[in-house]
Amino acid sequence: MHPGTTLGRYAIARRAQEPVTGDPSSARRWVARDSDLERDVVLLVLPLDDPHTDAALDAARRASGVGHPGLTRILDVDHDAERAWVTESFRGDDxxxxxxxxxxxxxxxxxxxxxxxxxxxxxxxxxxxxxxxxxxxxxxxxxxxxxxxxxxxxxxxxxxxxxxxxxxxxxxxxxxxxxxxxxxxxxxxxxxxxxxxxxxxxxxxxxxxxxxxxxxxxxxxxxxxxxxxxxxxxxxxxxxxxxxxxxxxxxxxxxAAQPLDEATGDDGAEAPFADAPGPDDTQVIGVTPAAGAAAQEHRSTAVDSDDDEPTQAISRGATAPSDEPTQVVSAEGSDEPGAARTGRGAAAGAAAVSVAGALASGGKVLGERVGRAAQRTRERAGEAAADRRAQREAIRSSESRDRVSLGSAGSQDDLEPPAPLLPADASEPPSREQSRVVVAIMALFVVVALVVGAVGVSKIGDNTDLSAIFGSDAQGADPVRPTQSSSTSRPSGGGDGARTSEPIPVIGAIGYDPNGDGAEHNSEAQRVYDGDPSTSWTTEGYESPNFGNKGGVGIVLDLGQARQVRSATLQLPQATTVQVFVGDEAGIAGTELGRSEGKNGPVTITGRSAARGQYVTIWFTTTVQSDDGRHRASLAEVVLR
Known part of the structure; x- marks a missing residue:
C-alpha cells in the first residue's frame, strides 16, 4: 500500500496511523479521497489472509449501528481480491x-x-x-x-x-x-x-x-x-x-500540569554557583565568618584597581564585623615566599568556602522552589476539594428541604391560596334584584339541558338495525331467495367470511436481526406495505448464504392492536425459505402461521387456524447470491388477511 493506490472508489492519499496492533504487517489506517462523494475519509485497510480480518469486519458492521455523536461513524465495509477495508468518517482539524x-x-x-x-x-x-x-x-x-x-x-x-x-x-x-x-x-x-x-x-x-x-x-x-x-x-x-x-x-x-523538574526550577538552581570564582582568580586574606556566611547567600565580586592599592572585595548583603573591608590581593604582588605560600593556602581555603557556599545556596533555592510548588499544589487540591464538598452539601441541602418524612407529612400547614383581586363592593351581599336574575339564568340553563336530553334520548336506536344484531324470529311472507350468481359472489361462512377477505392494515414495519445489531435496513421496511410491488425491502449483503452464521433475519409488521391473522400473501422477488409468525411480541417466539420453501413471486401462506397477535414476523432462513457475490433475501409486498 502506498499513496495513489485505489481501493474501489477510494484513492489513498497518505498514512493516518501506524499499524493498529503494533505488527508492521497488520492493518493500517489511511486518509483517502472518495471519488463519488468528493470527500476525505479514513480507510482501515486489512489483509484478507489475516486471521482477525473476518472478526474485525463483523465488529465494524455491528459498530455502525451505534449512532452516537461521540463515535467515529463507519460509512462502508467492503473488500476486493486481496484486501478488505472499513471506511470511517474524517475531520482534518481534529x-x-x-x-x-x-x-x-x-x-x-x-x-x-x-x-x-x-x-x-x-x-x-x-x-x-x-x-x-x-x-x-x-x-x-x-x-x-x-x-x-x-x-x-x-x-x-x-x-x-x-x-x-x-x-x-x-x-x-x-x-x-x-x-x-x-x-x-x-x-x-x-x-x-x-x-x-x-x-x-x-x-x-x-x-x-x-x-x-x-x-x-x-x-x-x-x-x-x-x-x-x-x-x-x-x-x-x-x-x-x-x-x-x-x-x-x-x-x-x-x-498544563508541569513536570516536577520544570516546576521546581532545576535548571535555575545551578545559577547561584555557576559564576563562583575559581581558586586561581583571587586569593582572600583573612576571610571572616561574616564573609563566609555571605558567600553562602551571594557570590562575591572582585573589583581590580589600576594602581598598587589593595583591591577591596565587598560581599553583597553581608556586613563585615569590623570597619575594615576584607582585603584581596594578587598572589604575584607578594614579595615573601612565606607570604606566597600563605596566600596559596588561603586561596585554596577561600575556593572551598565559595564552592560550599554556592552548593548550599543552590540547595536552599531548590528546596524553596520545591516547597513553593508543593504548597501551591496542596492549595489548589484543597480548593478543588472544598468546591466539590460545597457543591455536594448544596445538593443535599436542597434535597433535604424538598423531602418531607411520612410522619410529618400530615402535620404540615397547608398554605392558603392568595386572595383574588375583587372590587371593593364584592364583599357586600347581593341585592334582591340580583338574586332573581341569577335564579332565572340558572333555571333557563336547566330547562335547556332537559330539552336537549329529551331529544337525545328519543333518538337512541333510530339508526340501529336491531334485527341484524339480534336476528329475526320469523321470515317475511315472501322472502327473497338468492340466485345462483349471488350465492357464489361471497365466500362461504356469511358475514365472517366477508370480513376475513378484507386486508388487515399495517401501521409500521422494522428490520429484525436478533443475532446481530438488532436492525436490518430499517429505512426500507415501509416498502413492504406501500402497495407498490416494484419497491422492496432487502437484507444486508452477507459473505455466506447463512447470514454470517446467524439463524436468519427478517422484518416485523406492527398491526397496532391484536388481530386475527389467517393468511399472508408475500411477493417474493427471489426463491428463498421464509416463515410467518404471529404474536403479541416481535420475534419468532409467537405462533407459526406457516412457511414457504424455494418459491418466488406471489406466495400465500395460510394457517390451519387463525393466529392472534399484534406483531407479524416474516423470517428468512436462506438467501440468494446477488451479482456482486453477496447473499441477500428480499420482500416486495405483504398482504395480511
Missing part, C-alpha cells in the same frame, strides 16, 4: 489525545476529555459493544472541544481481544483511567503500544501522576493509583464518569 498530551494538558481538561470518553463507551456498552483497545491514538478532540472515539470493537478484534460482560466493562473502565494518566503525564501506563512513551515504573509498578507532575487533582491521582497499581479501578466507564464528575462542558485552558 487532534489526537496523544498529540495533545505531548504538548501538555490542563488537569481539568483531562477530566473533561476522559469524562466524555467514558460517557461514549458507556452508551456503547448499553448496546452490547465494548472498545477493549482504547488508547490516546483513538481519542480525538475537535477545535470546538468535541470528543470522538475511533475503533469501537474493531481495534480489539484486530488485536484478538475478546472479552464480554463485566470483564469487558472493567477493561474499558481501566482504559479510560489510562487515558487520564496519559493526559496528566504524557506517558502511557499500559502494556499496549501507542505513540506515547511508556510510563516510568518502580518496584511497585507504575508511578502515580503526582510523582511526575505538579497540579494533579487528588481524585484523579487516587483513581490512577488504585487502578494501575492496586487493580481496584472502576467497574465500567460509567463508574469512572461518576467518580470524576462534574466537569466543564467547554474546553479548559488554564495551564
Amino acid at each position: 487532534r489526537s489525545l496523544a498529540e495533545l498530551a505531548t504538548h501538555g494538558l490542563p488537569a481539568e481538561e483531562v477530566r473533561r476529555i476522559t469524562g466524555e470518553v467514558a460517557l461514549v463507551l458507556e452508551a456503547a456498552r448499553s448496546r452490547g459493544l465494548h472498545h477493549l483497545a482504547i488508547s490516546p491514538d483513538s481519542v480525538f478532540v475537535g477545535p470546538d472541544g468535541s470528543v470522538r472515539v475511533r475503533g469501537l470493537a474493531v481495534d480489539a478484534a484486530l488485536a484478538g481481544v475478546d472479552e464480554e460482560g463485566d470483564e469487558a466493562a472493567a477493561l474499558d473502565g481501566a482504559g479510560v483511567v489510562a487515558l487520564a494518566y496519559a493526559g496528566l503525564t504524557g506517558s502511557w501506563p499500559l502494556e499496549t503500544s501507542t505513540s506515547l512513551p511508556p510510563a516510568p515504573r518502580d518496584a511497585t509498578g507504575v508511578l502515580p501522576p503526582s510523582h511526575l507532575a505538579v497540579g494533579v487533582p487528588s481524585d484523579l491521582d487516587t483513581i490512577c493509583r488504585e487502578t494501575l497499581a492496586d487493580d481496584a479501578g472502576p467497574s465500567s466507564p460509567g463508574d469512572y464518569a461518576a467518580s470524576v464528575s462534574p466537569w466543564s462542558r467547554t474546553p479548559v485552558d488554564d495551564g
Whole structure:
C-alpha cells in the first residue's frame, strides 16, 4: 500500500496511523479521497489472509449501528481480491489525545476529555459493544472541544481481544483511567503500544501522576493509583464518569500540569554557583565568618584597581564585623615566599568556602522552589476539594428541604391560596334584584339541558338495525331467495367470511436481526406495505448464504392492536425459505402461521387456524447470491388477511 493506490472508489492519499496492533504487517489506517462523494475519509485497510480480518469486519458492521455523536461513524465495509477495508468518517482539524498530551494538558481538561470518553463507551456498552483497545491514538478532540472515539470493537478484534460482560466493562473502565494518566503525564501506563512513551515504573509498578507532575487533582491521582497499581479501578466507564464528575462542558485552558523538574526550577538552581570564582582568580586574606556566611547567600565580586592599592572585595548583603573591608590581593604582588605560600593556602581555603557556599545556596533555592510548588499544589487540591464538598452539601441541602418524612407529612400547614383581586363592593351581599336574575339564568340553563336530553334520548336506536344484531324470529311472507350468481359472489361462512377477505392494515414495519445489531435496513421496511410491488425491502449483503452464521433475519409488521391473522400473501422477488409468525411480541417466539420453501413471486401462506397477535414476523432462513457475490433475501409486498 502506498499513496495513489485505489481501493474501489477510494484513492489513498497518505498514512493516518501506524499499524493498529503494533505488527508492521497488520492493518493500517489511511486518509483517502472518495471519488463519488468528493470527500476525505479514513480507510482501515486489512489483509484478507489475516486471521482477525473476518472478526474485525463483523465488529465494524455491528459498530455502525451505534449512532452516537461521540463515535467515529463507519460509512462502508467492503473488500476486493486481496484486501478488505472499513471506511470511517474524517475531520482534518481534529487532534489526537496523544498529540495533545505531548504538548501538555490542563488537569481539568483531562477530566473533561476522559469524562466524555467514558460517557461514549458507556452508551456503547448499553448496546452490547465494548472498545477493549482504547488508547490516546483513538481519542480525538475537535477545535470546538468535541470528543470522538475511533475503533469501537474493531481495534480489539484486530488485536484478538475478546472479552464480554463485566470483564469487558472493567477493561474499558481501566482504559479510560489510562487515558487520564496519559493526559496528566504524557506517558502511557499500559502494556499496549501507542505513540506515547511508556510510563516510568518502580518496584511497585507504575508511578502515580503526582510523582511526575505538579497540579494533579487528588481524585484523579487516587483513581490512577488504585487502578494501575492496586487493580481496584472502576467497574465500567460509567463508574469512572461518576467518580470524576462534574466537569466543564467547554474546553479548559488554564495551564498544563508541569513536570516536577520544570516546576521546581532545576535548571535555575545551578545559577547561584555557576559564576563562583575559581581558586586561581583571587586569593582572600583573612576571610571572616561574616564573609563566609555571605558567600553562602551571594557570590562575591572582585573589583581590580589600576594602581598598587589593595583591591577591596565587598560581599553583597553581608556586613563585615569590623570597619575594615576584607582585603584581596594578587598572589604575584607578594614579595615573601612565606607570604606566597600563605596566600596559596588561603586561596585554596577561600575556593572551598565559595564552592560550599554556592552548593548550599543552590540547595536552599531548590528546596524553596520545591516547597513553593508543593504548597501551591496542596492549595489548589484543597480548593478543588472544598468546591466539590460545597457543591455536594448544596445538593443535599436542597434535597433535604424538598423531602418531607411520612410522619410529618400530615402535620404540615397547608398554605392558603392568595386572595383574588375583587372590587371593593364584592364583599357586600347581593341585592334582591340580583338574586332573581341569577335564579332565572340558572333555571333557563336547566330547562335547556332537559330539552336537549329529551331529544337525545328519543333518538337512541333510530339508526340501529336491531334485527341484524339480534336476528329475526320469523321470515317475511315472501322472502327473497338468492340466485345462483349471488350465492357464489361471497365466500362461504356469511358475514365472517366477508370480513376475513378484507386486508388487515399495517401501521409500521422494522428490520429484525436478533443475532446481530438488532436492525436490518430499517429505512426500507415501509416498502413492504406501500402497495407498490416494484419497491422492496432487502437484507444486508452477507459473505455466506447463512447470514454470517446467524439463524436468519427478517422484518416485523406492527398491526397496532391484536388481530386475527389467517393468511399472508408475500411477493417474493427471489426463491428463498421464509416463515410467518404471529404474536403479541416481535420475534419468532409467537405462533407459526406457516412457511414457504424455494418459491418466488406471489406466495400465500395460510394457517390451519387463525393466529392472534399484534406483531407479524416474516423470517428468512436462506438467501440468494446477488451479482456482486453477496447473499441477500428480499420482500416486495405483504398482504395480511
